Amino acid sequence: MDSTKDPSSALVLEFKEDPALTEMMRLRVSSLQKSGQKRQEGERLLLPHEAVYRLDFPNQELNFSRWYFSLSGYGRITITGICQLWTPDLTHLMTRQLLEPIGTFWRNAGDPEDSPLKWLEADMQEFGERIAELAKVRKVMYFLFAFKEGAEATNLSCSVEFTVDK
Template identity: 55%
Template sequence: MSLELTFNPNIQLMEVMRLRVQSLQQRGQKRQEGECFLRSNEHVYRMDFSEQALHFTRWNICMSAPGHLNIIATSPLWMPDLTNLMTCQLLEPTGVFWRSAGDDPDVPIQCYEADAQEFGERIAELAKVRKVMHFLFAFKDCYFGLESIECSIEFEISN
């Protein structure tokens, strides 16, 4: 049986993280060692795992305009109540997906296939011990926003 899980923007967590930046700037303080702030082109998404015995099948990404999307998973040790992402806790490889200018809308999204495959497999592996994972979506060379992308992963449920 297959299961499709969608990445959902975590608006509340993004707001908390952006407020952290504003607070430090207003007080003239510096970030903590290893602390990474969200840039304007970065957004936090989450994926909730209703099943935990999964086998990665494929990515489903739909971008309505040209641009690059890097999806970076955070370590299973990172908890969403923290207001920062620690650079040492971002997992490799990342998922890199793009649509080139002039691509027909029916042309599939391009990616580094080996990295995307390994990344999907790592997510399935981490799902065995996590009910929720957070991801950093970094948009580059884009002419679209959060509302212009749909992203999910298909898994087979292992019994």
């Protein structure tokens, strides 16, 4: 973080799982399977290792500063932002609504547990900046978290820091 900025203007927002939306998306998959129907053209269905998370923005004038994440054990987490103000009770999630780049961080199975997490720094920087842009026009944003290679939601802590424009 730039030390010339006022540290009191820092705002750290934690990603929070949204169990109701995750369950609603799982019900959509289950309903399609039971009825033998196919997903709509371009529809993005929730995979078993994914969950819906959200960020609530108390302020819309934000600039991205940095990520904070920790993962006990090993595994890979990918975070995909949803650019539309998505309401799964009214509309299906479409692939065109997913942001690029995605955020990815991981620790390999052979790495010591106290080794630092690895991540794609340029992608994570751009992803954080995109979130700050979208925060200017909304109060909440949704994300798909995918837990792979042994990662579990209970072992994850993930938040993002912004500076607040005065």
